[in-house]
Amino acid sequence: MLQLQLVREHQNEIIDSLKKRNIEATPLVEKLLQLDEERRALQTKLDATLAESNKLSKEIGGLFKSGKPQEANALKEKTGTLKEESKQLGDDLNTAAKALQDLLYQIPNIPHASVPAGSTDADNEEIFREGDIPDLVAGALPHWELAKKYDIIDFELGVKITGAGFPVYKGKGARLQRALIAYFLDKNTAAGYTEMQVPHLVNEASGIGTGQLPDKEGQMYHVGEDDLYLIPTGEVPVTNLLRGDIVDQKDFPIRYTAYTPCFRREAGSYGAHVRGLNRLHQFDKVEIVRVEHPDTSYQALDGMVDHVKGILRELKLPFRILRLCGGDLGFTAALTYDFEVFSTAQDRWLEISSVSNFETYQANRLKLRFKDEQGKSQLAHTLNGSALALPRVLAGILENYQTEDGIEIPEVLRSYCGFDKID
């Protein structure tokens, strides 16, 4: 959520920036500022009314004490009208504040200056590429064929017990999953991230804090009876650990990592490009989250990008990094880098990590602040990224490491797996 004061002071810059998202925000912003003025006018009026009635109450108390009940009762009459007035003003204020809030929820984050204009993923800007695309044997298979051939992932079995998009990992496939999780967590903790285990269901306040709610309910599984949501990403519970906190500046950087399963309804996405592990309702991910001082958050973002690079290098997977264009940028992000691994057998790039700076957008909803040198509270910056999402990394490994007599396990994972080949 944008800060109102910022909108007031930089109305035109904000409208300009939002054009990168292909949003004509002028009417929205104008309405917002108008509501804001209304709200403040109401607040001022209400405050004055309350001030007067507070004053009268004190006088009445004094009169009763000094034994002048008639005079006190005369004053009581007056407070009656004030009470009605303040009740009405209070209701109006709530209505205005609610309308303001609703509108504020509809405005996405302002893209960072470096975000390229554009409308689709075709407009994303490739900023880095590394790794050799392997020459595969003739008849190389996509991962869903490999999964069947070596009996390591069973999609049909998942359909039987739950539905499409809930795969069952078997034998060496299951072990490889566990190995990847352990390996990622080890890499992240070695880089200074504190490992956390967090709930996989969250309440409404958490969903609002990181921006999944309101409006994006449809993407999450909702447990109606208890009004809880299955997390679509570890970002939600991990970032919300600090909701409502005022942290000490000395605590920066705050760095967390967590493994969680992720649950996504993915309503309406079907077709050939979602085969196999490419798009699932339940998948595993290791997330990294940072809370930073505004002055250093972009350095932190670069650090996260380098960290993910390092992991992909060790795994020896060919990858590229994209700077997302305005049209492809998530609602709450100011700047996002996507990592994609090239899947040779599918002959396409697979997104395996997304690293973003949300600046104060989430922090404003979370009320996540810190004390600056002057002792004043300021909103912190929040960032997060995948390090990494498992299914497509697995797909990339299976497809790029296949040989005629089995799938090689990347060097760095062998000690975690306890085997060096799937055959």
Added chain:
RNA sequence: GGAGGAAUGGCAGAGUGGUCGAAUGCGGCAGUCUUGAAAACUGUUGAGGGUCACACCUCCGGGGGUUCGAAUCCCUCUUCCUCCGCCA
């Protein structure tokens, strides 16, 4: 799931209808003393709105009510604790 108790500032903990945004202690910050530190002493120390700055307003778990006036009384929800039941 059943019965009872509780929820106050960073923490502990007073406060049962008026002058209480709230005693006191600890912690934090600043200072005095000291070569320096500790101790001791002095001062200071919640958040939000609003204002050029004040004034002023709101907040004692959340919501609603009673009252001229609520941290304090009533209703309700949530959470925590104790006991019972169940249980990995």
